[in-house]
Amino acid sequence: MPPLWSEYLPHPWDLVAAGVTAAALIFAFVGASAFLAIWAERKVSGRMQDRLGPTRVGPLGLLQSLADGIKLVSKEDHAPAGADRFLFRLAPYLAFCASFCGFLALPFGAGVVGQPLGVAAFFVLAVLSAEVFGVVLAGYASASKWSLFGGVREAAQVVSYEVPRALCVVVPVCVAGTLDLNAVGNQQAGWVWNWNLFHDPFTFLAFVIFFITATASCKRAPFDLAEAESELVAGFHTEYSGFRWSVFFLAEYGSMFAVSGLAALLFLGGWHTGFLPFEPTAEWGFWAGAVVNVAAFIGKCWALVLVMMWMRWSLPRLRIDQVMMTCLQYFLPISCVLLVGVCLWQLLAPAWLTAATRYVLAFGSATGLVVMLAYAFRAPPGDAGPGRLPGAWAGRPTPLTAGRK
Amino acid sequence: MSLDVALFAVLAAVTAGSAVGVVVSRNVVRAAVWLLFTLVGVSLLYFLLGAEFVGAAQLIVYVGGTLVLVVFGVMLTAQGPLQSLRTRPAEWAVGGVLGAALFGLLAAVVSGATGTPGDDKPLPGAGPLGLGFLGVTNTPVAYLLPFEIVSVHLLVVLIGAAYLARAKRRAKP
Numbered sequence: 335m336p337p338l339w340s341e342y343l344p345h346p347w348d349l350v351a352a353g354v355t356a357a358a359l360i361f362a363f364v365g366a367s368a369f370l371a372i373w374a375e376r377k378v379s380g381r382m383q384d385r386l387g388p389t390r391v392g393p394l395g396l397l398q399s400l401a402d403g404i405k406l407v408s409k410e411d412h413a414p415a416g417a418d419r420f421l422f423r424l425a426p427y428l429a430f431c432a433s434f435c436g437f438l439a440l441p442f443g444a445g446v447v448g449q450p451l452g453v454a455a456f457f458v459l460a461v462l463s464a465e466v467f468g469v470v471l472a473g474y475a476s477a478s479k480w481s482l483f484g485g486v487r488e489a490a491q492v493v494s495y496e497v498p499r500a501l502c503v504v505v506p507v508c509v510a511g512t513l514d515l516n517a518v519g520n521q522q523a524g525w526v527w528n529w530n531l532f533h534d535p536f537t538f539l540a541f542v543i544f545f546i547t548a549t550a551s552c553k554r555a556p557f558d559l560a561e562a563e564s565e566l567v568a569g570f571h572t573e574y575s576g577f578r579w580s581v582f583f584l585a586e587y588g589s590m591f592a593v594s595g596l597a598a599l600l601f602l603g604g605w606h607t608g609f610l611p612f613e614p615t616a617e618w619g620f621w622a623g624a625v626v627n628v629a630a631f632i633g634k635c636w637a638l639v640l641v642m643m644w645m646r647w648s649l650p651r652l653r654i655d656q657v658m659m660t661c662l663q664y665f666l667p668i669s670c671v672l673l674v675g676v677c678l679w680q681l682l683a684p685a686w687l688t689a690a691t692r693y694v695l696a697f698g699s700a701t702g703l704v705v706m707l708a709y710a711f712r713a714p715p716g717d718a719g720p721g722r723l724p725g726a727w728a729g730r731p732t733p734l735t736a737g738r739k
Numbered sequence: 740m741s742l743d744v745a746l747f748a749v750l751a752a753v754t755a756g757s758a759v760g761v762v763v764s765r766n767v768v769r770a771a772v773w774l775l776f777t778l779v780g781v782s783l784l785y786f787l788l789g790a791e792f793v794g795a796a797q798l799i800v801y802v803g804g805t806l807v808l809v810v811f812g813v814m815l816t817a818q819g820p821l822q823s824l825r826t827r828p829a830e831w832a833v834g835g836v837l838g839a840a841l842f843g844l845l846a847a848v849v850s851g852a853t854g855t856p857g858d859d860k861p862l863p864g865a866g867p868l869g870l871g872f873l874g875v876t877n878t879p880v881a882y883l884l885p886f887e888i889v890s891v892h893l894l895v896v897l898i899g900a901a902y903l904a905r906a907k908r909r910a911k912p
Contacts, residue, residue, distance in 0.1 A: 346742035421772060428775075452864040457795040463803030467775060470807065474768055474814050482814065489811045496803065512866060 356448040360437045367635075368587035369399045375643050382647045409576035416477035417573065425475060426574070426581035429468025433588035435461045440595045441516050443605045443627030444615045454515040455507060458596050459500055462551070465589055466492040469553070469570050472582070476573040484569030487559045487654055494661045495550045495557075501669035502544035505676045506530045506537055506600040515596075519604030526608035527696035531601040534683070534691055536676040541601040543669055545638070548593035550657070552586060555646035559654050594638035598631060605631040746787055754780030762834075765825070767813045771806060778802050792865035 339348035339355075373388065373396055380387025388395030413422045438461075439454040441447035451457050466489060473485015509530055510518045522528050531541050550557035561569030571582050598604060605627035606613075615623030652660065683691075723730055757780065760773035778801045785794035826834075867876070874881025 349742060418766070418768070421768065424772070451791050451795075452866075453792045453795050456799070457791065460795045460799035460803060463799055466807055467802070467810070470810055470814070471768075471772065474810070486811065486814065489807055493804070493807055493811075514864075 356438075360434065360448060364434060364437065364584065364588045364591065367591050368584050369403075371587045371590070371639060372399045372402065372583070374640065375646075378640070378643045379647045382644075403580065406576055406580045411576040411578060414477050414573050418475040418477070421471050421475035422573075423578070425468045425472035426578045426585070427468075428471065429465050429585040430581050430588065432461055432465035432468065433585045433592055436589065436592035437595070439515065440592065441519055441599065441605070442595075442631050443624045444520065444613060445516070445620070446605075446624055446628060447516060450516055451514070453513045455503055455513045455518070455596070455600065458515075458592065459496075459503060462589055462592060463492070463496050465585065468582075468585065472574070473570040476570070478573050480566045480568075481570050481572050484559075484561060484566050484572070488553060488570060491553070491557065491559060491654075491657055491661075492551050494658060495547045495665075498543060498661060498665040498669040499547040499551055501666075501673055502540045502547065503596070503600060505540035505669075505672050506533075508673070508676050508680060509533050509537060515599050515604075519599055519606070520613070522603040523606055523613045524611050526603070526700070527692040529601065529603035529606075529608065529696075531603075532692050532695040532699070534676065534679045534688065535695070536672045536679060537601065538695055540669070540672045540676070541597065543665055543672070544601070545597060545641075547661070547665055548597065549642055549645065550661070552589050552593060552642075554586075554590065554642055556649040556651050557657055558646075558651060559657055590639050590642060591635050594635040594642075595631070597638055598634035602634050743787070747784070750780055750783050750787060754784065768810065771810050771813060774809075775802060775806055778806065792868075 339351040342348070343351055376398065377387040377395070379385075388398035391397040391401045413419050436458050438448040439451045439457045441450075441454075447454075469488045469492075470485045473481045473483075473488065476482070506518070507513055510521055512518060518530075522530060526532070530537050532538065553559075553561070559569075561571065566572070571579055574582065607626065607630045610626075613623070614626045617623065618626075679688075722728070723732055754777055757773045757776035761770050761777060764770045764773060778797065782794045782797035782802070785791075785797060863871075870876050872880075872882045873886065874883050
């Protein structure tokens with residue numbers, strides 16, 4: 335953050351005011367994102383299941399989250415008889431604190447960061463890994479075996495998925511040579527092929543693995559074994575109601591945005607749009623550039639969160655042994671190979687090969703994306719004209735045409 | 740009173756208070772939660788001193804790793820005698836003597852320390868420090884060999900743990 339308050343307040347108090355401002359902005363971002371993401375989740379699921387989703391509350395149902403919130407706050411907030419009340423009440427806030435603190439070191443634009451840290455990538459990983467503690471405590475303190483199962487599964491899953499996730503973070507860090515997310519973002523300024531994603535084949539694959547393991551560590555489907563409602567009622571939050579339940583969801587959406595932001599910074603060019611060959615804050619002044627930067631960064635976060643929703647409503651949930659096997663037998667060795675591979679690439683690859691790889695990967699992915707979008711938005715096969723059947727049934731008689739000659 | 744001192748006072752009070760909580764709480768899981776606050780407080784003290792890497796390492800190793808495993812184990816075993824801990828007077832006596840001895844030792848060291856805290860020089864980050872310790876840059880001491888020994892040792896421990904925890908196959912008759 336630029337020194338906003340130093341003109342108005344004496345020395346120690348300007349730091350306090352800057353900290354309070356940053357915390358308030360981050361809290362507003364997390365709250366607003368969760369508000370919109372819950373609505374988007376319902377709209378996406380409705381779209382994928384051929385429903386409309388929420389339509390009644392506000393335009394396009396946009397105020398659905400507000401209605402949900404009012405309902406949740408007015409519900410009774412109670413704890414089960416056998417519960418450890420202190421821990422039961424504490425657990426949602428622990429989970430939320432962890433996912434909130436992840437944003438403190440996450441730059442939203444060039445210099446737009448709560449607290450610039452030299453080891454920001456490591457700090458974000460460390461803080462997000464503490465989120466599991468709230469979930470485990472919630473499972474234990476609920477005095478319900480379903481909750482306990484959910485908590486134990488969550489602990490096993492998150493502790494194992496942390497390892498490949500951290501290894502995949504090391505891959506772009508090897509390319510960047512620093513753990514400072516501001517510096518990592520600045521290195522990717524300019525065109526799309528400067529993004530770390532297209533640096534070499536290893537970072538390209540590392541992004542895919544990172545995204546999957548990050549989805550798993552946010553306990554999102556298809557890895558949502560902690561709440562598996564078909565087996566465990568609702569898993570670790572079975573016994574929660576009202577406000578504390580919604581704090582868990584705030585934490586879940588917060589950590590989704592935090593890992594998406596980390597992925598955007600490490601792989602997807604950070605706050606750069608990819609279509610401007612310069613750093614916007616350097617050319618247009620701090621505030622105008624910061625608006626463009628923050629918009630690009632939040633757009634990338636949202637794109638990744640929407641992919642997570644897309645995966646949630648497309649894929650069936652894995653079994654717990656499949657989840658653990660996927661991590662330990664596939665992701666862990668693959669990420670180790672990627673780490674060794676990127677080190678060798680940095681040491682051995684000649685200059686012409688690195689340049690060629692960048693362009694091939696960047697233009698190849700762009701072409702793939704365009705082809706995929708064109709395929710998705712092509713004319714639906716149902717449009718065969720009135721009175722005719724589409725696809726394999728073309729030309730066959732229908733009840734409408736059967737009588738006609 | 741400067742901002743640093745005020746923050747240190749708050750953090751130290753919270754850390755020490757939750758450490759007392761670890762000792763006096765009867766329930767094992769509650770003790771683990773107090774330990775969580777103690778460890779987070781210690782890592783925040785590191786951040787306050789400008790040692791960001793140590794602070795983040797404290798968080799990821801102790802809070803994200805060790806403590807989760809402690810709670811995980813306690814949840815599976817917290818029955819019978821471990822559910823509520825009763826401390827016998829002899830244990831209080833031994834613990835009190837050890838605690839007082841440690842406090843006396845630390846107090847003696849701190850009161851004997853000379854020199855003032857450094858001025859506001861920017862500290863070297865994790866990168867330069869790490870390269871310096873490994874002997875890549877020009878430093879009088881290089882710890883490359885101890886570093887390699889420690890990492891090979893950890894690898895051996897890892898393989899041993901995987902060997903012990905492997906699925907036992909029945910020997911063919």
